[in-house]
Amino acid sequence: MSTTGTREQQAGTVPLRGTPASAGAAVGPVVRVPEPLGEPPAGPAVPAERREDEAARIAPAAAAVGARLMALGGRPGLAPDVANVLFATSMMAEDPALLDAATAQVREHGTPPARAVYEAAAGFVAALQAAGGYMAERAGDVVDVRDRVVAELLGVPAPGVPLLEGPSVLVARDLAPADTATLEPGTALALVTEEGGPTSHTAILARSLGVPAVVGCRGAAGLAEGELVRVDGAAGTVEPVDAGTAVGADRAASGPTTVGGPVTTTDGHRVAIVANIAEAGDAERAAGVGAEGVGLLRTELTFLSAATEPAPAAQRAGYAATMAPLRGRPVTARTLDAGADKPVPFLHMAPEPNPALGVRGQRVFDQGTADHDGVLDRQLAALVGGAADAGVRLKVMAPMIATAGEAARFVARARAAGADEVGVMIEVPAAVLGARELLAEVDFVSVGTNDLTQYLFAADRQSGALAGLNDPWQPALLRLLDQLCREAALSATPVGVCGEAAADPDLAVVLVGLGVTSLSASPAALPAVAARIAALDLEACRRAAGAALAAPDAAAARAAARGVG
Known part of the structure; x- marks a missing residue:
């Protein structure tokens, strides 16, 4: 400037x-x-007698980077979505194809190791960018890994x-x-x-x-x-x-620090304020701020870093430990959401041209092998047992459900495992368009606004260039939620929101006005959401929803809703 x-x-x-x-x-x-590191030196060439030794430096450097990323992903209290990506990125650091390409550069051409990694990664970045869509967005992950390995080889601080x-x-x-x-x-x-x-x-x-x-x-x-x-x-x-x-x-901008008990609007309309968690530290924070329970327990962290399927007993103990701080409260667990940017090594999932639109979430178990089916059934049994051990009321739901048939199959399997309350995630627009049939199969639904938005607008939610389309204030998204809530009201099916939209106090008002019955967000966001809901009556929430629905764009929707008090 x-x-x-x-x-x-x-x-x-x-x-x-x-x-x-x-x-x-x-x-x-x-x-x-x-900014990230620049290009490492292209020369001088490594003498022939030293090439094998120099080539041998690459794999340990990549392993060190992978180990650091894995350790960062395993830190207690880390945001679950960030941990997921760290685990995936740690595996990318030791990708055999990348390492083999770099090592060959050193052995065959005498390219210095740091430069060899840089040039090998360039080929992968170019291929991903040429593929377009979701794959193009992963090019940035390769660049991040490349720079970290290059820094390790050069003996300089990693970027960050x-x-x-x-x-x-x-x-x-x-x-x-x-x-x-x-x-x-x-x-x-x-x-x-x-x-x-x-x-x-x-x-x-x-x-x-x-x-x-x-x-x-x-x-x-x-x-x-x-x-x-x-x-x-x-x-x-x-x-x-x-x-x-x-x-x-x-x-002056800081709000309350606790939820303050069961939350109602000023005229007595009840709204559940619950938390998104992934491990015991999250659960403790949720309990500390007074969350009424858990609206989303992400269960994939146990699996993302595992070379083999965790034993059922270990899963049960892990779930019990995670849920224990919330004894006596309801906990909604999402079953394994594998695929796309959450690779699970032991599932041996085949490469896909567009993983975000491929076999991910519940589709892994509907479309996969019998061994994949066993993974889900064992997880469901572990969740039921872990909840009993922790003394919580368990609800389970499946991710990436698009049709009533998929919902019915999951409900049957969950009930066979002993689950009493079974629902599904609403992340695919087709699930809303077919809501009448889908809602007849389940006890509740929970909207994942992050994925629902990106699929509605065909806009990768990690793309900075498309951030405007992924704004949860987009009227098209709100109109889709309005349609879902109207259908749910006919069958008295509870509708929760566990996407990041629920963390915005002003948007939470709109969601309540649409008919959403529970709001789930990170524990730190809950007190402000609860306070905003408790300050208004239901009619004001409905007016805010109506104003947002009628707006021409996201900015206007936000302004219109905030103008209702």
Whole structure:
């Protein structure tokens, strides 16, 4: 940013605007996250007598990178979606095809090891980009792994977030999951990225940490290192402030810290406020903020890092430990959501041209082998047993359900395993269009707004360029949810939302107005959601929903709903 531009911003005339990603506000000095490493040297060539030794350095370097990523993914309390990607990326670091290509470069041409990895990765990146769609979006993961292995070989620090010496506002082009895995609230006051959308890894982690965030913020690259800025995660604005402004979280923007008991609107309409969790630490935080239970227990973390299927007894014990902090409360567990960006090694799933639209979620067990079927049945039995051990009321649901037939098959298997309350995830638009038949098969449904949005708009939710389409305020998405809730009302079927949309207090009001009966989000987001619902009557929620449904675009929907009080 030019000096003139900075002065204009300091005068308050040119605030930067992006997509609101995590509510709250904070003031702090900018710390810029460095861009990835540049190209490593192409020469001099490795002498013939040293090529074997130099080639042999590549695999250990990749293994070290993979181990670090795996360790980051296994940290207690890490945002589950970020952990999933870290596990997947750790396996990418040791991809035999990539390592073989790099090693061959050293042996055959004397290419220095770091350069060999760089050039080998370039071939994979080009192939992914040429494939387009979902595969093209994975090219960035290869680049992240490449830079980490190159740094290991060169003996320089890996790319990523620098050491924060004090409370700071992190500004970056984008943040990889490995970049964000070590952030701590209080030191990382807020996050601002030029790319990404409201369901990106950065946004999800920020909400989990309770850190304000603005993503897709064009012009953020012009913010100077050390410049004092105020980030408003609810409004989606970033603006410089006077040097004398106090650094820290904006207490005026901070809300309640607990849910405060069963939540109702001012006229007594009941809304369940529940949490998204993946492990015992999450459950403890959920209990600590007063969550009424769990609306989404992600179960795939146990499987993503396993070379073989975890033993049923180990699964049962793990689920019991995870659920134990919430004894006496309802826990809704999603069965294994494998495939796409969540590869499970022991399932030996065949490569697909477009995994996001392929055999993933429940389809793995409907379309897979008999061995795959056994995995689901053993997981269901472990969940039922673990819930009994923990003293919670278990509800189970399947991901990636598109038809009533798929729902019926899952319900039968879940009941055979001893589950009493069985539902499905609504993530595919066809499930809404066929809701009347599907709802007749289940006890409840839960909407995964992240996937439902990306499938509705044919827009990868990890694509920064498509962040606007993946905004959960899009009227087309809200109209789809309205249709689902109207059908559910006819059969008195409960409808929950467990996607990141439920973490936005203003959007939560709209969801209640549409007829959603439970809202599930990261524990840190729940108190603000509960307070917003408790401050309005049901008719106000319905007016907000009506205003959003009638809006022409996401920005107008957000503004219209906020105008109803």
